[in-house]
Each structure stands twice: as structure tokens, then as C-alpha cells.
Amino acid sequence: xxxxxxxxxxxxxxxxxxxxxxxxxxxxxxxxxxxxxxxxxxxxxxxxxxxxxxxxxxxxxxxxxxxxxxxxxxxxxxxxxxxxxxxxxxxxxxxxxxxxxxxxxxxxxxxxxxxxxxxxxxxxxxxxxxxxxxxxxxxxxxxxxxxxxxxxxxxxxxxxxxxxxxxxxxxxxxxxxxxxxxxxxxxxxxxxxxxxxxxxxxxxxxxxxxxxxxxxxxxxxxxxxxxxxxxxxxxxxxxxxxxxxxxxxxxxxxxxxxxxxxxxxxxxxxxxxxxxxxxxxxxxxxxxxxxxxxxxxxxxxxxxxxxxxxxxxxxxxxxxxxxxxxxxxxxxxxxxxxxxxxxxxxxxxxxxxxxxxxxxxxxxxxxxxxxxxxxxxxxxxxxxxxxxxxxxxxxxxxxxxxxxxxxxxxxxxxxxxxxxxxxxxxxxxxxxxxxxxxxxxxxxxxxxxxxxxxxxxxxxxxxxxxxxxxxxxxxxxxxxxxxxxxxxxxxxxxxxxxxxxxxxxxxxxxxxxxxxxxxxxxxxxxxxxxxxxxxxxxxxxxxxxxxxxxxxxxxxxxxxxxxxxxxxxxxxxxxxxxxxxxxxxxxxxxxxxxxxxxxxxxxxxxxxxxxxxxxxxxxxxxxxxxxxxxxxxxxxxxxxxxxxxxxxxxxxxxxxxxxxxxxxxxxxxxxxxx
Amino acid sequence: xxxxxxxxxxxxxxxxxxxxxxxxxxxxxxxxxxxxxxxxxxxxxxxxxxxxxxxxxxxxxxxxxxxxxxxxxxxxxxxxxxxxxxxxxxxxxxxxxxxxxxxxxxxxxxxxxxxxxxxxxxxxxxxxxxxxxxxx
Numbered sequence: 001x002x003x004x005x006x007x008x009x010x011x012x013x014x015x016x017x018x019x020x021x022x023x024x025x026x027x028x029x030x031x032x033x034x035x036x037x038x039x040x041x042x043x044x045x046x047x048x049x050x051x052x053x054x055x056x057x058x059x060x061x062x063x064x065x066x067x068x069x070x071x072x073x074x075x076x077x078x079x080x081x082x083x084x085x086x087x088x089x090x091x092x093x094x095x096x097x098x099x100x101x102x103x104x105x106x107x108x109x110x111x112x113x114x115x116x117x118x119x120x121x122x123x124x125x126x127x128x129x130x131x132x133x134x135x136x137x138x139x140x141x142x143x144x145x146x147x148x149x150x151x152x153x154x155x156x157x158x159x160x161x162x163x164x165x166x167x168x169x170x171x172x173x174x175x176x177x178x179x180x181x182x183x184x185x186x187x188x189x190x191x192x193x194x195x196x197x198x199x200x201x202x203x204x205x206x207x208x209x210x211x212x213x214x215x216x217x218x219x220x221x222x223x224x225x226x227x228x229x230x231x232x233x234x235x236x237x238x239x240x241x242x243x244x245x246x247x248x249x250x251x252x253x254x255x256x257x258x259x260x261x262x263x264x265x266x267x268x269x270x271x272x273x274x275x276x277x278x279x280x281x282x283x284x285x286x287x288x289x290x291x292x293x294x295x296x297x298x299x300x301x302x303x304x305x306x307x308x309x310x311x312x313x314x315x316x317x318x319x320x321x322x323x324x325x326x327x328x329x330x331x332x333x334x335x336x337x338x339x340x341x342x343x344x345x346x347x348x349x350x351x352x353x354x355x356x357x358x359x360x361x362x363x364x365x366x367x368x369x370x371x372x373x374x375x376x377x378x379x380x381x382x383x384x385x386x387x388x389x390x391x392x393x394x395x396x397x398x399x400x401x402x403x404x405x406x407x408x409x410x411x412x413x414x415x416x417x418x419x420x421x422x423x424x425x426x427x428x429x430x431x432x433x434x435x436x437x438x439x440x441x442x443x444x445x446x447x448x449x450x451x452x453x454x455x456x457x458x459x460x461x462x463x464x465x466x467x468x469x470x471x472x473x474x475x476x477x478x479x480x481x482x483x484x485x486x487x488x489x490x491x492x493x494x495x496x497x498x499x500x501x502x503x504x505x506x507x508x509x510x511x512x513x514x515x516x517x518x519x520x521x522x523x524x525x526x527x528x529x530x531x532x533x534x535x536x537x538x539x540x541x542x543x544x545x546x547x548x549x550x551x552x553x554x555x556x557x558x559x560x561x562x563x564x565x566x567x568x569x570x571x572x573x574x575x576x577x578x579x580x581x582x583x584x585x586x587x588x589x590x591x592x593x594x595x596x597x598x599x600x601x602x603x604x605x606x607x608x609x610x611x612x613x614x615x616x617x618x619x620x621x622x623x624x625x626x627x628x629x630x631x632x633x634x635x636x637x638x639x640x641x642x643x644x645x646x647x648x649x650x651x652x653x654x655x656x657x658x659x660x661x662x663x664x665x666x667x668x669x670x671x672x673x674x
Numbered sequence: 675x676x677x678x679x680x681x682x683x684x685x686x687x688x689x690x691x692x693x694x695x696x697x698x699x700x701x702x703x704x705x706x707x708x709x710x711x712x713x714x715x716x717x718x719x720x721x722x723x724x725x726x727x728x729x730x731x732x733x734x735x736x737x738x739x740x741x742x743x744x745x746x747x748x749x750x751x752x753x754x755x756x757x758x759x760x761x762x763x764x765x766x767x768x769x770x771x772x773x774x775x776x777x778x779x780x781x782x783x784x785x786x787x788x789x790x791x792x793x794x795x796x797x798x799x800x801x802x803x804x805x806x807x808x809x810x
Contacts, residue, residue: 268771478762478767485761485781485782489690493786496693496697496786
């Protein structure tokens with residue numbers, strides 16, 4: 001029963017509930033994953049676009065600075081051309097600064113707050129060269145103005161094809177540079193010559209470490225053509241320190257940082273966070289002074305084209321002006337880049353992917369924690385719920401199983417009269433009604449069984465009575481047959497004798513036989529009369545059973561005996577104060593009439609009859625002594641027995657040496673006999 | 675005329691006993707009579723008959739008891755053929771009679787010609803059997 005209830009609970013309540021709850025949980029986990037994935041995608045897209053935007057913004061800023069410098073360079077180149085075409089003679093004080101070198105060159109001997117000049121010792125300085133020098137001094141105000149108005153300008157200079165150099169701010173060039181130096185062999189010159197710059201435009205050199213000690217530099221250079229002759233190349237050195245500092249100061253989210261890569265893939269600027277990712281320290285200015293002298297910018301470790309871990313970036317840079325790429329720099333990194341169109345540099349913003357997705361991951365972790373909490377709460381709830389249901393199932397089992405067991409016991413012993421099954425009732429109305437209904441049914445069954453037994457007994461008694469009556473009727477009929485066949489035999493026998501011996505019979509014989517025939521006919525008539533009397537007595541008996549007749553037996557017996565039997569041969573022994581009464585007195589009177597009639601008919605002429613009547617509380621006994629039944633005794637006995645038994649009485653015959661006594665017994669009150 | 679057989683007639687009704695005796699005597703049989711059972715047994719023991727004709731209802735005992743007493747004797751007379759002539763035709767009586775070796779049972783009233791013919795057959799070495807149908 002408990003298992004059945006538990007299964008019922010499980011099927012109807014728990015499983016659907018569990019499915020719904022688990023369904024919600026699955027939906028929650030699924031939605032969390034979707035949210036996480038979508039958030040991650042969005043964060044990725046946002047971060048990519050955001051970094052690109054930053055890169056574009058910063059490259060635009062750098063580009064603006066470069067444009068400014070490039071513009072100044074173009075102006076400076078034009079003004080240089082104009083100066084070469086002029087006829088300017090500087091003041092004497094200016095001219096006094098120029099001294100000849102022992103090697104034959106020319107230089108400014110001291111700084112007066114303006115430019116420094118150097119004619120290489122390899123050039124033979126003549127009048128023409130001196131005119132060029134004096135004309136170019138006209139550029140000093142411009143050069144000073146450009147430098148002072150642009151902090152990022154490290155120096156502004158002009159190098160001629162014949163190795164004259166003019167530069168601001170002042171540098172003791174004779175001391176710092178070789179008198180035989182050939183400026184045209186440097187990149188800030190030849191990159192603007194006809195071969196490398198056929199368009200004759202201003203160009204930017206590669207980044208390099210300034211030999212004058214200004215750190216990382218880049219030069220904006222422009223050729224000065226005069227009558228299709230390259231007179232020289234002007235240049236403005238721009239220090240990258242400011243740009244680098246700006247990049248290093250960028251406040252980027254997700255611990256991101258920016259690096260600047262030139263058109264050759266060399267990393268120009270890199271913050272400490274980048275050094276850690278790239279596994280190297282940024283080269284300091286002084287460490288590369290020698291490298292710069294060799295015209296080498298940076299080693300291969302600083303070139304994204306030559307590093308294995310930055311090849312995806314190098315490839316992307318070659319193919320796109322801006323974009324994103326994933327790198328593995330000791331961990332996944334997102335690299336977003338944009339080009340600086342003026343120089344072909346790329347600003348690359350790098351951030352750990354993990355940091356980018358940290359918020360999404362944190363959200364996902366929180367969602368997972370919430371999910372775990374929900375799952376735990378669900379498990380705890382179901383544990384408690386299961387425990388409650390088990391408890392309820394047990395209670396329900398007791399509420400149902402115990403009454404069911406009692407009901408089962410009732411059904412088993414429904415017809416067992418010896419058993420005494422109990423039903424204590426049930427809190428379940430249906431079972432309570434069923435149990436009490438069974439109790440009532442059992443009582444009715446037992447009563448019905450008892451009644452059935454009683455009816456069976458009555459029916460059995462009635463059947464026995466019927467069978468007995470049938471037997472008596474059969475016996476009576478046979479007796480009647482015998483009683484009639486005997487006189488018929490006499491008649492038939494006489495008739496056969498008469499037929500066979502008619503001629504031999506005398507008249508006396510015939511009279512004798514005629515008398516015999518008449519006597520026999522009279523006997524048969526008597527039999528028929530008694531037979532009718534018998535049926536009348538039975539009819540009277542049936543009538544008396546419907547309406548009992550109370551008579552005084554003593555007076556009735558006396559009257560009957562004295563009417564039927566001669567008084568001189570009759571002795572009556574009746575109670576003096578006769579109180580004998582019976583509802584079936586007719587049966588006793590009829591029986592006595594039959595017996596006394598038989599005694600008169602069959603008995604000897606002088607024989608005596610004594611009648612004794614005894615009245616008891618329940619029965620009346622009449623004894624007729626000396627009343628032999630004679631040759632017709634069997635019929636008479638059956639006849640009398642029939643009458644008496646119908647009235648609930650009996651007939652018996654006792655024979656002793658003193659003679660035969662017929663004993664009649666009838667009940668004092670009527671007894672129902674079928 | 676055949677050998678004069680002796681027949682014991684046991685009948686309590688005087689008129690019938692007289693008529694049957696007359697018929698048997700006229701038929702050439704020697705008849706000696708008894709009107710009750712005890713007298714019949716006495717006569718049977720005194721002079722064993724060739725055949726017994728016996729009624730059933732007798733004043734002192736029934737005919738079957740008389741036949742049983744005859745069958746109970748140790749001599750060869752116990753096999754004496756018996757014809758029962760009775761006003762009773764109770765099947766139980768027929769069955770009782772058969773058990774006692776009675777071959778013929780006639781129900782009154784009796785056709786004397788039939789009785790004489792039956793007596794002749796009963797005296798044969800292999801007598802035939804005659805029992806009435808069931809009746810009252």
C-alpha cells in the first residue's frame with residue numbers, strides 16, 4: 001500500500017514537478033550560457049571596435065602632429081630655395097662667428113642663440129660657398145621660430161649636396177662631428193633625393209635614435225630643388241618622446257597598452273606592460289647611440305615582422321589599414337591596429353583577452369553561482385519534499401492499509417460464525433462506510449444463514465411429514481385394495497363355482513351362495529361406508545385444525561361407548577371429575593368408534609370390553625382392552641392410525657396373556673402435523 | 675388322471691378357502707386346509723404337501739413368515755413349490771416372496787382355471803414363473 005501511494009505521488013506529483021523544475025533550471029542554464037556567449041561576443045565586438053577607435057584617434061593625433069611638422073618642412077624648404085636665390089649678407093657680428101677649419105672647411109665658432117653651421121672639410125670653401133652661407137643665414141629667424149613654436153621639434157636643419165649643414169638649435173658641430181662627414185650618406189638626406197623621392201615631396205624618415213641626444217627621433221625631410229638641381233635637403237627632427245609619453249599615458253581599459261610600429265615593423269614605442277608581454281625591455285636612448293651611428297634602428301626582437309608570436313599582426317598590418325587580430329603573448333591577447341598614413345606607422349593597442357571578457361566571465365560566474373544555489377535549493381527542497389511525502393505516504397498507508405486489513409479480515413470471516421472480526425473504523429469516509437457496511441452485511445448474512453437453517457429444518461420437517469403422509473396414503477390405498485379385493489374374490493369365486501357347477505348345484509346350495517354373496521356385498525357396503533366416514537373424519541380434522549373444538553372427553557367417550565357397545569359387556573373406567581379436554585377430541589372419538597365397531601363386528605358374541613381414560617397435562621390416553629381387531633384388523637389399524645396421526649396422536653397394540661389392549665394417545669392441545 | 679397331489683391351502687377367509695378347496699378337489703387334488711399360519715406350519719410338518727397355496731394376511735402371522743418357516747426346514751420339503759394368492763399386490767411383497775423362492779404370485783380375485791393351470795405347471799420339474807404387474 002505504501003509503495004502504491006508512493007508510486008502514485010511520484011507519478012502524479014513529483015515527476016511533473018521535477019520535470020518542470022528541471023526544465024526551468026535547464027532554461028536558466030541555457031539562457032545563462034546564451035547570455036554569456038552573447039555578452040562575450042558583444043564585449044569582443046565592443047572591445048575590438050573600441051580599440052580600433054582609440055587607435056584611429058591616437059593615429060589621427062599623431063598624424064596631426066606629423067602634418068604640422070610636414071607643413072613646416074615644406075615651408076622651410078620653399079624658404080630655403082628663396083634664400084639660395086637671394087643676396088643676403090648677414091650682419092658683421094654674424095659673419096664674425098664663422099671660422100675656417102684647419103681641414104679647409106667652415107664652421108660657426110660659438111653660439112649666439114641662433115643656428116650652427118658646418119662646411120665639411122672635404123669641400124673647398126670659396127666665394128660661391130660663402131655667398132650660400134650668407135644667403136642661408138636669412139633662414140635663421142624661420143628656423144628659430146619653427147623650433148620654438150613646436151616643442152616636439154628637436155632640431156631643424158638644412159644639408160646641402162656639398163656637405164654644408166645648417167642647424168638650429170646650436171650644436172658645436174666641429175667638436176661633435178667629423179670634419180669630413182658626408183651628410184648625403186645619411187638617410188635624412190638620401191631618402192629625399194631623386195632616386196628615393198622622385199616625386200620631390202616631403203617624406204618621413206624611419207625612426208631612429210638621434211645622434212644629437214634627443215632620443216627617438218623621426219625626421220620630416222624635403223628636397224630643395226633649384227633649376228633642376230638638388231641643392232640640398234631640409235629637415236625637421238621630431239622627437240617621439242612626446243608621442244610615446246602620450247601613448248604611455250593612455251588610460252586604456254582591461255589593462256590594455258599601445259605600441260607604435262613603423263612601416264618596417266619596428267616597434268618604436270612600447271610601455272612596460274608591453275615589455276613583459278614581448279619578453280624584452282625597451283631600448284633606452286643611450287643604449288642605442290652606437291646602433292644609431294650604424295644606422296640600425298632596433299634589433300629583430302623589436303620587429304613584429306621577425307617575431308614568431310607577432311606574425312599574425314604583421315600579416316594583418318600588411319593587408320589592412322586597421323583591424324583586429326588575436327595574438328599569443330604568454331596568453332591570448334587582442335591586438336587592434338590603425339595606420340598613421342603620413343608615415344605608414346601602425347598604432348597597435350594590445351589587451352589580454354581574459355581581461356576583456358572578465359566582466360562577462362564575472363557575470364557568468366555569478367549566474368553560475370545563482371544556478372548552483374538554485375540547484376542546491378531545489379535539491380534541498382526536494383529532499384524535504386520527499387521526506388514529507390514519505391511521511392505522508394506512511395500516514396496514508398496506516399490510514400488506508402489498517403482499515404483495509406480489517407476489511408479483508410471481515411471478508412475472510414464473513415460467514416464464519418465462530419470468528420469475531422473487528423472493525424475499528426477509518427478516517428477515510430469511503431473505507432469507514434465500507435467497513436461498517438461489511439459489519440452490517442455480516443450480521444445480515446449470519447441472520448440469513450440462521451433463518452435459512454430454520455427454514456431448511458421446517459422444510460425438512462414438512463418434507464418428512466409429506467413423505468410420511470404419502471407413505472401412509474400408499475399403505476392405506478393398498479389396504480383398501482386388499483379389503484375390497486377379498487370380498488370381490490368371494491363374489492368372483494362363487495360366481496366361478498356357480499358357472500362351472502350350475503347343473504350340479506342344488507337349490508339349497510344356490511341359496512347358500514346367494515346369501516354368501518349378499519353378506520359379502522353388505523361387507524363391502526360397510527367398508528365403503530367406513531371409508532366415507534374416514535374421509536369425513538379427515539375433513540373434520542382439517543376443519544378442526546382451522547377452528548379447534550374443545551369437548552368434554554369423558555362424556556363423549558361414555559356416550560359413544562354406550563351407544564355402540566352393549567352396556568352389559570362394557571366396563572368404563574372414567575375419572576369421576578372429568579376435566580379432560582382436547583382440541584383433537586374428534587380424533588379420539590373417531591378412533592374409538594372404529595375400534596368399538598370392529599369389536600362388535602369381529603368379536604365373539606359374549607366378549608367384554610373395558611375402556612380406561614387417563615387425562616394428563618399434555619396428553620390423553622385411552623386404553624381399550626379386549627377389543628381384538630379381528631380379520632379386518634390391518635385395515636382398521638391403518639385407518640385408526642391415519643386419523644390419530646393426523647391429529648398428532650398415535651395408536652399402539654399390546655398383546656399379553658390376558659388379551660389384547662389397544663392404546664390411543666392424543667395431545668391435550670392441537671399440534672400442527674402436515 | 676394324474677397322480678393325486680396333495681395341496682396345503684392356507685386361507686383365513688372361510689368362503690374363499692371353501693371355494694378354492696372345492697375347485698382343487700374337483701380338479702383331483704387332495705387338499706388339506708389351514709386358516710392361520712401356525713395351523714399351516716403344523717399341517718405342513720405333519721403331512722408334507724406337494725404344493726402350498728398361501729395367503730399373505732393371516733390372523734396370527736403373515737404368509738411370508740409361514741413360507742420362511744417352510745424354507746427354514748432342513749429336509750427336502752423346504753423346496754416345496756408355493757403359490758401365493760393374496761389381495762395384496764405390493765411390490766415389496768413380490769420381492770420378499772421371490773427371495774423366499776416363490777415362483778408364482780396371484781392377486782385376488784383369482785381365475786380358478788388359471789390357478790389350476792398354474793398348479794399343473796408348478797408341479798412340473800421346471801415350473802414357469804408368474805408374477806403380477808404392479809398394482810394396488
